[in-house]
Amino acid sequence: MxxxxxxxxxxxxxxxxxxxxxxxxGGAVLFIYDALFKQDKVKHVLVRHEQGAAHAADxxxxxxxxxxxxxxxxxxxxxxxxxxxxxxxxxxxxMVIISGQVPTHAIGQDAFQEVDAVGITRPCVKHNILVKxxxxxxxxxxxxxxxxxxxxxxxxxxxxxxxxxxxxCKFEYPDSISMRSYNPVLKGHPGQIKKAAQLLLDAKRPxxxxxxxxxxxxAAAELAGLVKVLGFPxxxxxxxLGGFPGxxxxxxxxxxxxxxxxxxMAMQHCDVLLAVGARFDDRVIGNPRHFGEVQRKIVHIxxxxxxxxxxxxxxxxxxxxxxxxxxxxxxxxxASREKPDAKALxxxxxQIELWKGKDCLRYDRASKIIKPQFVVEKxxxxxxxxxxxxxxxxxxxxxxxxFYKFDKPRRWIxxxxxxxxxFGLPAAMGAQFANPKASVTCVTGxxxxxxxxxxxxxxxxxxxxxxxxxxNNRYMGMVRQWQQFFHGNRYSESYxxxxxxxxxxxxxxxxxxxxxxxxxxxxxxxxxxxKRRDExxxxxxxxxxxxxxxxxxxGGKGISEMILAEEL
Amino acid sequence: MRxxxxxxxxxxxxxxxxxxxxxxxxxxxxxxLTVAPTEDPSLSRMTIVTTGSxxxxxxxxxxxxxxxxxxxxxxxxxxxxxxxxxxxxxxxxIGKDRDEMKRMTDIFRGRILDVTEHTYTIELTGxxxxxxxxxxxxxxxxxxxxxxxxxxxxxxxERVLRA
Ligand SMILES: Cc1ncc(C[n+]2csc(CCOP(=O)(O)OP(=O)(O)O)c2C)c(N)n1
Numbered sequence: 001m002x003x004x005x006x007x008x009x010x011x012x013x014x015x016x017x018x019x020x021x022x023x024x025x026g027g028a029v030l031f032i033y034d035a036l037f038k039q040d041k042v043k044h045v046l047v048r049h050e051q052g053a054a055h056a057a058d059x060x061x062x063x064x065x066x067x068x069x070x071x072x073x074x075x076x077x078x079x080x081x082x083x084x085x086x087x088x089x090x091x092x093x094x095m096v097i098i099s100g101q102v103p104t105h106a107i108g109q110d111a112f113q114e115v116d117a118v119g120i121t122r123p124c125v126k127h128n129i130l131v132k133x134x135x136x137x138x139x140x141x142x143x144x145x146x147x148x149x150x151x152x153x154x155x156x157x158x159x160x161x162x163x164x165x166x167x168x169c170k171f172e173y174p175d176s177i178s179m180r181s182y183n184p185v186l187k188g189h190p191g192q193i194k195k196a197a198q199l200l201l202d203a204k205r206p207x208x209x210x211x212x213x214x215x216x217x218x219a220a221a222e223l224a225g226l227v228k229v230l231g232f233p234x235x236x237x238x239x240x241l242g243g244f245p246g247x248x249x250x251x252x253x254x255x256x257x258x259x260x261x262x263x264x265m266a267m268q269h270c271d272v273l274l275a276v277g278a279r280f281d282d283r284v285i286g287n288p289r290h291f292g293e294v295q296r297k298i299v300h301i302x303x304x305x306x307x308x309x310x311x312x313x314x315x316x317x318x319x320x321x322x323x324x325x326x327x328x329x330x331x332x333x334x335a336s337r338e339k340p341d342a343k344a345l346x347x348x349x350x351q352i353e354l355w356k357g358k359d360c361l362r363y364d365r366a367s368k369i370i371k372p373q374f375v376v377e378k379x380x381x382x383x384x385x386x387x388x389x390x391x392x393x394x395x396x397x398x399x400x401x402x403f404y405k406f407d408k409p410r411r412w413i414x415x416x417x418x419x420x421x422x423f424g425l426p427a428a429m430g431a432q433f434a435n436p437k438a439s440v441t442c443v444t445g446x447x448x449x450x451x452x453x454x455x456x457x458x459x460x461x462x463x464x465x466x467x468x469x470x471x472n473n474r475y476m477g478m479v480r481q482w483q484q485f486f487h488g489n490r491y492s493e494s495y496x497x498x499x500x501x502x503x504x505x506x507x508x509x510x511x512x513x514x515x516x517x518x519x520x521x522x523x524x525x526x527x528x529x530x531k532r533r534d535e536x537x538x539x540x541x542x543x544x545x546x547x548x549x550x551x552x553x554x555g556g557k558g559i560s561e562m563i564l565a566e567e568l
Numbered sequence: 569m570r571x572x573x574x575x576x577x578x579x580x581x582x583x584x585x586x587x588x589x590x591x592x593x594x595x596x597x598x599x600x601l602t603v604a605p606t607e608d609p610s611l612s613r614m615t616i617v618t619t620g621s622x623x624x625x626x627x628x629x630x631x632x633x634x635x636x637x638x639x640x641x642x643x644x645x646x647x648x649x650x651x652x653x654x655x656x657x658x659x660x661x662i663g664k665d666r667d668e669m670k671r672m673t674d675i676f677r678g679r680i681l682d683v684t685e686h687t688y689t690i691e692l693t694g695x696x697x698x699x700x701x702x703x704x705x706x707x708x709x710x711x712x713x714x715x716x717x718x719x720x721x722x723x724x725x726e727r728v729l730r731a
Pocket of ligand 1: 395396444448475
């Protein structure tokens with residue numbers, strides 16, 4: 001039996017086990033929407049802006065480890081999605097984007113709603129495919145899902161001209177696929193793993209530095225096993241939080257630009273560094289030369305060879321899937337008769353305790369104005385550390401990273417690589433669809449929130465009981481902080497004037513809004529909000545305008561060259 | 569350092585722009601780039617001449633390998649290899665310069681492909697530096713037009729690059 005291209009697309013989604021697609025219709029995808037209408041296996045979630053569709057598919061994937069799918073029309077549909085696609089690309093999130101395209105005969109004619117989607121997205125996708133013949137469609141979809149998921153994951157765009165969705169052919173979905181040009185290495189090289197084990201056993205001041213790769217490869221259990229065998233201190237990038245329990249005594253907190261004093265100092269002064277699924281990016285190692293001033297051996301495990309020795313030279317590179325490599329490493333260490341140097345380790349931990357003594361995340365708990373850190377701490381308590389938390393971008397994002405101790409992976413969902421304001425709410429929607437029973441919270445700032453607030457309507461339509469915690473400081477706080485530190489207090493265009501009354505705003509969408517101005521009301525408000533299990537509640541916390549995120553490593557500085565709270 | 573990088577890639581529309589886009593997006597140099605299908609019409613062979621430190625070249629090969637359409641990448645400069653480039657050059661050839669131009673062409677083992685009363689069109693193959701040397705050797709003001717293909721390269725000996 002022959003199927004139309006549109007029907008084939010839907011069948012491919014079913015074959016891939018996709019239960020939910022985030023999208024927005026338009027001329028070029030009408031046949032696809034018609035095919036969606038005629039079936040009930042794949043649920044479609046109608047967003048209010050294509051950026052929201054991409055972020056929602058992304059959040060869905062981050063919360064579930066499934067491939068997120070979004071569907072947009074040609075022209076403005078796909079250009080609106082680009083920010084979301086680039087966001088997923090920077091954080092290596094597996095996603096398939098189906099974009100409509102003008103009919104094949106109209107391509108290149110400057111047709112209505114024509115853009116070169118493959119050209120526009122090329123630099124921000126793992127791969128993309130323009131399907132010009134309906135007979136190629138099923139294979140293109142198979143490839144798209146295979147490429148998105150395997151190796152270092154990432155978004156793949158499939159651009160489908162309207163006539164291709166209308167034409168028909170026989171449908172056959174391949175069970176598996178092999179590509180001569182694409183064969184990611186999964187198993188680490190045994191010789192390299194052996195070298196790594198020896199370095200770790202010989203270490204005097206060891207450090208484990210983990211990143212998003214731990215989350216993406218579902219390696220949390222293996223990582224915990226490794227730390228247990230070694231007893232080494234462990235830190236994480238913004239993207240890796242939850243990959244190792246935030247409450248574990250071996251965890252020194254996040255490192256990097258707003259990392260803890262102890263994590264950054266230990267990173268700088270260690271003699272053996274094990275980097276796991278992290279990429280020494282500029283928000284972690286702002287100044288590779290300064291980092292290189294201390295002699296140390298570096299072992300780097302990553303699935304992407306191009307992440308290794310890109311910014312920081314590595315002594316023992318191990319290309320492979322993080323989970324598999326750690327598993328091999330743990331087995332090797334367990335079988336070894338040698339043990340880590342207990343005496344050296346004890347001295348190293350004593351040094352780390354001294355650094356911890358700085359209490360670098362200290363803030364004024366007695367403040368009469370609500371401190372943003374206090375809100376996050378209370379959020380942590382009220383949700384018992386067990387919520388899925390998404391965030392937007394800015395100070396609030398950093399305070400969540402510092403103060404919400406994620407014990408499990410896939411609970412912390414934020415745009416680390418691209419730093420996309422507007423990500424939080426649509427990502428929370430995706431996370432909620434992936435985990436209908438979970439408690440999902442979006443921590444946001446009053447500036448970020450206004451970048452995708454139209455999705456409040458989507459939340460109403462699908463009854464998503466997301467809790468939105470807005471740390472409202474009436475400023476683009478992070479911009480203001482940089483202006484205060486580096487631009488002579490000239491707050492150029494960073495004040496958020498003419499803010500809406502958020503509780504009225506959400507009320508008009510049919511949600512519950514609360515405004516909280518007193519520290520004493522913070523906890524009761526949060527409790528009240530989380531009691532409303534079936535409702536979206538927006539908590540507008542009026543916070544201290546002048547609060548800054550500490551510690552801070554200024555851009556381009558060494559990781560141990562932090563500005564601490566007391567130094568200002 | 570100058571490197572000659574050979575790439576075997578799927579002969580798909582867009583594959584060339586993926587490679588070119590990678591170089592421009594990451595700020596790598598391209599001195600020349602040549603590409604054409606191989607004996608297997610589903611594969612293209614590309615030669616890129618680039619310059620950069622060892623670290624940069626390492627990143628270039630890794631990033632190229634990451635492209636889904638790329639089947640294989642080798643840095644030919646790492647071992648013995650042959651490099652050839654074709655140049656077509658149209659020069660003014662009048663009076664006593666006409667003989668001189670013919671002589672230079674012979675010295676460089678070039679061929680005169682087309683002759684008019686006032687011009688020669690010369691074909692020359694060799695390494696990029698040989699072609700440069702020819703341009704240096706003749707009277708600059710005599711050059712009317714040059715077309716160069718950019719370098720193609722292949723390993724010496726029995727080493728082969730195939731899918
Ligand atoms: C789309 C986008 N535009 C601009 C920026 C630059 N930027 C980074 S943080 C920030 C301010 C965010 O303000 P807000 O959401 O209120 O959060 P706060 O820092 O106050 O917690 C801006 C403008 C960005 N990250 N994303």
